[in-house]
Amino acid sequence: MADVAAAPPRTQQNWSIGWGDAGPFLALAALVLIGFLINPDFLSANNIANVVTRSAFIAIIAIGATFVISSGGLDLSVGSMAAFITGVMILFMNWVAPSVGTAAIPLGMAVALVTGIACGLLNGTIVTVGRIEPFIATLGTMGIFRAFITYMTDGGTVAIDRSLRDAYRPVYFGDVLGVPIPILVSLAVALVGAYVLYRTRYGRRCVAVGANEDVARYSGISVTRVRTLAFVIQGVCVAIAAICYVPRLGAATPTTGLLWELQVITAVVIGGTALRGGRGRIWGTVAGAVILEFIANLMVLSDFVSEYLVAAVQGVIIIIAMLIQRMSKR
């Protein structure tokens, strides 16, 4: 298999931090400064820990989305998929808990990962083998996953078995040396993601396929395999996010993960990944997810606007963040 996409200068370029890549971090810094000026409590250790912890779900899913989007795809099903995986995992754990006790938790995590891989494979196959636009294909699976979770819960709530609650709780609420576990997990996912995207043959092919599908194909890259694998990576990331999410409220409902897909896409784009494909930025994506959560947090901590206008201000801030990034590139 020819390896044309692996042009040597690329590696060097990716590991030196250029001004273009600094955009999202500048926006983040600006936001932190504004936040501190509005309300000094914003920078309290507790608040920062809370906000960064809860941005972990979107960050982890968005790292997967960075692969899908930079390879020229799009996945609208991630929110529904997260809810579906959460539901499958909880039902499975509740089912085996009476016989295996707290061992149900690692087993449930394994089931979540398998479900995530299967969901990603389904999306990827429909897109590549079925040759259906990713937008439409994942719009379809978005409805399917959402309907499944609604069906599994009878439209209500499935809660995790009481006997597992305390044992599982630390996965969201616990910390290692003061750093909350979800933050550590998202850092680990980001490190692996950055390695795969920037340092491996697969990562370069992913970006090459997104940049120009035909050129990639003529260079001997299996576009089908690369794209399908991107969706599978996405599925794994959603499963990891679901594993961290379950202990937070200990339940799955039909409103779990609602509109996460839009937050994820926003985080990826704010982070500097091109929505049309061909350029992916893992750390930018993580910064993008944190930016989104900081904005929501700031809107509550400030008393400037009526509760009716919060969404409008959030929209304006996102656009400004993109503008800061655009200007920092020139």
Add this chain to the structure above:
Amino acid sequence: MLRNIVLAAGVTTALLAAGPASAAEKKTIAVSIPAADHGWTAGVVYHANAAAKEINKAFPELEVIVKTSPSASAQVSAIEDMSATRKMDALVILPHSSEELTTPVKAIKDKGTFITVVDRGLNDPKIQDLYVAGDNVAVGYNTAQFLVEKMGGKGNLVVLRGIPTVIDDERIKGFKDGIAGTDLKILDIQYANWNSDQAFKLMQDYLAKYPQIDAVWANDDDMLLGVLEAIKQSGRKEIKFALGGNGMKEIIEKVMAGDAMTPVETPYPPSMIKTAIYLTAAHFAGHAPVRGSLKLDAPLITKANAAEYHFPDAPF
């Protein structure tokens, strides 16, 4: 030969006609409700199906059909399809939204169908023969009165709103009226869209923002679940009460167990659909006059009466 065919055709037609004719004496009650997409609507679907099963069994002369729709436009299509394909003697409808359903329901009313409207009123109240609803203002008011009494009329509150709708507005208005004239102060009020996740985040933010919070009102139990997790995680001890509303199974169980932070609950019971279906059935099966409107109370659920509002098999 031809005569025989005509005769056979005639007999067949007569037999076919006789079938529906005897069935036509059966009165059809169609029930159109939103599809289960969150806790409360899941409760509505559960209670509607339960009522249909019970009535179909108890009254052979009645047939109750339940149809769920995921959106207002789907609901319009559903009731139009039902009225086109079968004779509807009554329609029990919990409309997705008042504006969009008013005209289609009026068209069905004009065919002579008995109309029962539940929860959300139509824009023209003349369309309904029967109206059954809960009391959203009382949901807020009674919760507020409880807090006023238990907290001696003073303290700091934070409030979580649902989705901008009439229901939410009414509850908030009732609550504000309930604390008016006391020293209970609402520090903050924001939307969490009746979603436990968003409520969890919002409550974390409230806790970061305010050093002293005496009580929380979440206006709905889905949100209360998120609030309770955030309080538990923060380890803050000063919060005396965290109250919700609607009558979710898990919260009713807390009330039954005498939970210190959530000792009471206000119902906006999804079982009101059952009340409406039974009353409509009474109109046909019991020849009882049921025209009018019925507003269910929203009394405080306490340890004493919680069992009345507890449905262990319901999804909500």
